[in-house]
Amino acid sequence: MTRKNRNADLSRRRFMAATAMAGGLTVAACARSNTPNNAPAEPANAAQPEPKPQPEPKPEPVRQPRMKQGTLLTGGSQVNTQTGEKRWVFSQVNLDKALDEFADAARRDQALMAAWSRDNARLITDIGFLAHGVIPHPHKPERILVFEKKGNGGCEIDLKENKLVTRIAPSKGCEFYGHGGYSVDATKVFATEYDAKTYDGRMVVRDATDYRIIGEFPTHGEWPHDCQFIDGGKVVAVTNGGGHLEGGAKPNVAYVNVADGKLLEKIEFENANINAGHLFINPQGDLAVLHAMREGLDTREALGGLSLRPKGRTIAQMKDPAEVTGAMKGETLSVAWHEKDGLVGVTNPFGNLISFWKMAEASFVSRIRLKQPRGIGLTLDGKYYAITFDKDNPNLLLVPADTRMPEKASVQFPLACDGSHAYVYDWPV
Helix, strand or coil: CCCCCCHHHCCCCCCCCCCCCCHHHHHHHHHCCCCCCCCCCCCCCCCCCCCCCCCCCCCCCCCCCCCCCCEEEEEEEEECCCCCCEEEEEEEEEHHHHHHHCCCHHHCCHHHHHHHHHHHCEEECCCCCCEEEEEECCCCCCEEEEEEEEECCEEEEECCCCEEEEECCCCCCEEEEEEEEECCCCCEEEEEEEECCCCEEEEEEEECCCCCEEEEEEEEEECEEEEEEECCCCEEEEEECCCCCCCCCCCEEEEEECCCCCEEEEEECCCCCEEEEEEEECCCCCEEEEEEECCCCCCCCCECEEEEECCCCCCEECCCCHHHHCCCECCCCCEEEECCCCEEEEEEHHHCEEEEEECCCCEEEEEEECCCEEEEEECCCCCEEEEEECCCCCEEEEEECCCCCCCCCCCEEECCCCCCCCEEECCCC
């Protein structure tokens, strides 16, 4: 999909649960007589009407106990070493079970942990594409959506049944770009897509029951990728990566009104060598934008990077210290937010780097050197960063959040696959 000139190629989180209170009204209605005060009394031997059958009480929904660390969700691939055949898979690993199993440091033998991982990972092997973003259903924790980055793949997954439920196709003439979200009431699904010829971005809206397309609005840029819904779902922030380096649109983050698709704010990046890839907005409104290289530059060697905008300030690309930012090669891929510490953690696979930044001060804090780190997430209790690394030999490492440094006794074990991100989710498997 590379184009050299735009003109020559133009022919391309949080949900709100609704509750209803009916108990008090029901009690009041039952205590009230249905016979007016001046109505004659019925005779004692009068025929009584047959009682109406009462519906069986509905059982209370079975609520899963909240997890402490969570379940790691990731898409990826596996290769048959004998035939070379590749298949695309989706994996679930229960981190609570893993930490319980290896709570004793003496048991943290690589062979034991490898055997445990092999026996306890749940795999879906017929995905058919590299699952990039993971979108949880607001009211059905066992259901998620996954989309492909630059492709036609999309589907709904049932985590409980561990199977693909429904395949989802992009809109006509478009491809998915990996991310999306649900409306607050879970009646609509949104997905970032781009026109395969012009690269113009669209937020395509689907009915959440059958995934038929019911609308769309512009993302106000080219090659839209990540998105996050804020202000109670009324506004969506979208990263538009920007077109080809030669003649394409500038990369930007667009804040868009969901109701009518109107642009509320556009943050453009003047550095021509980067695009706007992934983003994160915390509850205070602070913004982090992860960069990759623009189309037309070397995937491994061109610089990616990170830009931060604490609320009320101007966005700025992180430049210091130079030995860290200079190692943020290729795509700055995944992001984790530690609310208590106010830290943003990001990965750079080709730089073999994980770096941590103080959001409020837009400043560097610390780093970890690790072979090809890709996904980074935070366990539900906030005690560990869950980091996937080494694409050719996928592994998971749990790093203590208070030190942000691997320890000799850290829990580390092989994974069945390693995709772009590591999602830690509150669903036991």
